[in-house]
Amino acid sequence: MTFPNLPTGAARRPRMISLVTVAALAFAVPAMSGCSKESSSSQAPAASSNDQVVARVNGVDIRQSDLAMAEEDMGAEIQQVPPDQRRDQLITYLADIIMVSQAAEQKKLGESDEFKRRLAMLRAKVLMGLALQAEVKAALTDEAFRKVYDDAVKSMTPQEEVHARHILVESEDEAKAIAEQLKGGADFATLAKEKSKDPGAAEGGDLGYFVKDQMVPEFAEVAFKMYPGQVSNPVKTQFGWHIIKLEDKRQRPVPEFDKVKDQIESFLTRKTQTEYVAKLRQQAKIERLDKPEGEKK
Numbered sequence: 001m002t003f004p005n006l007p008t009g010a011a012r013r014p015r016m017i018s019l020v021t022v023a024a025l026a027f028a029v030p031a032m033s034g035c036s037k038e039s040s041s042s043q044a045p046a047a048s049s050n051d052q053v054v055a056r057v058n059g060v061d062i063r064q065s066d067l068a069m070a071e072e073d074m075g076a077e078i079q080q081v082p083p084d085q086r087r088d089q090l091i092t093y094l095a096d097i098i099m100v101s102q103a104a105e106q107k108k109l110g111e112s113d114e115f116k117r118r119l120a121m122l123r124a125k126v127l128m129g130l131a132l133q134a135e136v137k138a139a140l141t142d143e144a145f146r147k148v149y150d151d152a153v154k155s156m157t158p159q160e161e162v163h164a165r166h167i168l169v170e171s172e173d174e175a176k177a178i179a180e181q182l183k184g185g186a187d188f189a190t191l192a193k194e195k196s197k198d199p200g201a202a203e204g205g206d207l208g209y210f211v212k213d214q215m216v217p218e219f220a221e222v223a224f225k226m227y228p229g230q231v232s233n234p235v236k237t238q239f240g241w242h243i244i245k246l247e248d249k250r251q252r253p254v255p256e257f258d259k260v261k262d263q264i265e266s267f268l269t270r271k272t273q274t275e276y277v278a279k280l281r282q283q284a285k286i287e288r289l290d291k292p293e294g295e296k297k
Helices: 022-030 062-073 083-106 113-139 142-155 172-183 190-194 199-203 217-221 257-283
Strands: 053-057 060-063 158-168 206-211 235-237 238-249
Touching: 022 113, 053 083, 053 199, 060 062, 060 083, 062 083, 062 238, 142 257, 158 172, 158 190, 172 238, 190 199, 199 206, 217 235, 217 238
Parallel strands: none
Antiparallel strands: 053 060, 158 206, 158 238, 235 238
């Protein structure tokens, strides 16, 4: 069910800013195991003693923590790779970055003004991500979670929902023939499995619980007037002809806290980030030098 005033859909932990992980990786790759043979160890933080070295490319160590950062950077692309192949691809990905970046160093591209500008931008993005993470970490308290939950529950209005099954066929004649079989004592779920063209046919036509506006009007109007155990006459919609069986009616229950906790976290994360940036924007002096004086705002 949809929890009011919160994000819908599958909840997952949000990525803080879309380019932050890219920036973090680009900024951190030269730091792997102290950059390279020529680099000074002061350029990179010391590796943890339990951060295993998994590969070495031209003298540069790739550690387990680098694989985790690369996996986050690659996102959905790497998640499509079978688990037994994923590690190899991550190492290859990092190896390519190291090799190409070393070739760029030999061409002294790291000394160019363009590189310095890009590096400054990446550094700013990483710092932004860290600042936002810190704000969110401080905001995600038990009290904050409970307040969002309690406020959302208070705003919920009572809403009727029904639990129904249906059998969907293409023609009215087919629907009438099925209705006659049901009147003769045939089992609804069995007929749904045998005759319904709906994707839920394998589940005996079970639609679960739903509220009125989740179904097309013609279907909902009939279903919400029925009583538990009742089977409808054929009903026509844009999808074909339906036979509906009502299983149950109830007032939509309040969702359990644990079931919506991920949604609350996502909501609080975005809210905290938005408010933090808005506060800084109000305090900042932002000058637009690309517009005539009268247009600057």
